[in-house]
Amino acid sequence: xxxxxxxxxxxxxxxxxxxxxxxxxxxxxxxxxxxxxxxxxxxxxxxxxxxxxxxxxxxxxxxxxxxxxxxxxxxxxxxxxxxxxxxxxxxxxxxxxxxxxxxxxxxxxxxxxxxxxxxxxxxxxxxxxxxxxxxxxxxxxxxxxxxxxxxxxxxxxxxxxxxxxxxxxxxxxxxxxxxxxxxxxxxxxxxxxxxxxxxxxxxxx
Numbered sequence: 001x002x003x004x005x006x007x008x009x010x011x012x013x014x015x016x017x018x019x020x021x022x023x024x025x026x027x028x029x030x031x032x033x034x035x036x037x038x039x040x041x042x043x044x045x046x047x048x049x050x051x052x053x054x055x056x057x058x059x060x061x062x063x064x065x066x067x068x069x070x071x072x073x074x075x076x077x078x079x080x081x082x083x084x085x086x087x088x089x090x091x092x093x094x095x096x097x098x099x100x101x102x103x104x105x106x107x108x109x110x111x112x113x114x115x116x117x118x119x120x121x122x123x124x125x126x127x128x129x130x131x132x133x134x135x136x137x138x139x140x141x142x143x144x145x146x147x148x149x150x151x152x153x154x155x156x157x158x159x160x161x162x163x164x165x166x167x168x169x170x171x172x173x174x175x176x177x178x179x180x181x182x183x184x185x186x187x188x189x190x191x192x193x194x195x196x197x198x199x200x201x202x203x204x205x
Contacts, residue, residue, distance in 0.1 A: 008040050017059050025104035026056055026111060060118050064125040071132040081139035089181035092162050096177035099170040130155050146192045161188050
């Protein structure tokens with residue numbers, strides 16, 4: 001018997017959609033672009049997601065739903081909570097492989113800000129991300145990588161630093177986006193880093 005044809009999963013189609021958005025932006029995106037990225041006919045995309053809007057909404061929903069698991073993966077791959085926080089910057093920098101790619105992602109943000117359905121998902125993702133960052137900060141304080149501090153406002157400051165850093169990098173274009181974000185994040189966290197002597201003393205207690 002002939003083998004059954006391979007079925008492309010929704011997750012694979014949304015990954016291809018993300019690549020297409022990065023290349024073309026949401027306004028100029030067509031189902032043909034996604035078809036070229038995924039190898040699936042436009043008619044199949046319509047059958048799965050209903051329309052271009054339905055496809056973009058599914059992409060936004062996936063990004064929101066996967067936030068917690070993405071942070072879990074970062075924590076598992078990092079040697080310490082503070083290293084995980086820095087790895088978050090590397091993850092965000094993937095949106096800015098080029099200034100043009102970042103511009104296309106920011107165009108998606110304009111939809112998030114003006115369309116209620118997209119905004120609900122973006123808001124949920126932002127709140128989950130802040131909670132995850134605060135959790136990493138709490139763990140860094142507990143492990144004495146950071147000195148005691150109010151981690152709630154600091155988590156918010158980290159979000160502002162990372163999001164704003166992407167835009168300033170795209171304007172100034174010095175080094176890579178990952179290098180730029182790490183520099184800004186290191187500067188923000190420097191006053192909170194525990195002194196080596198203080199950490200040794202704390203352990204003896």
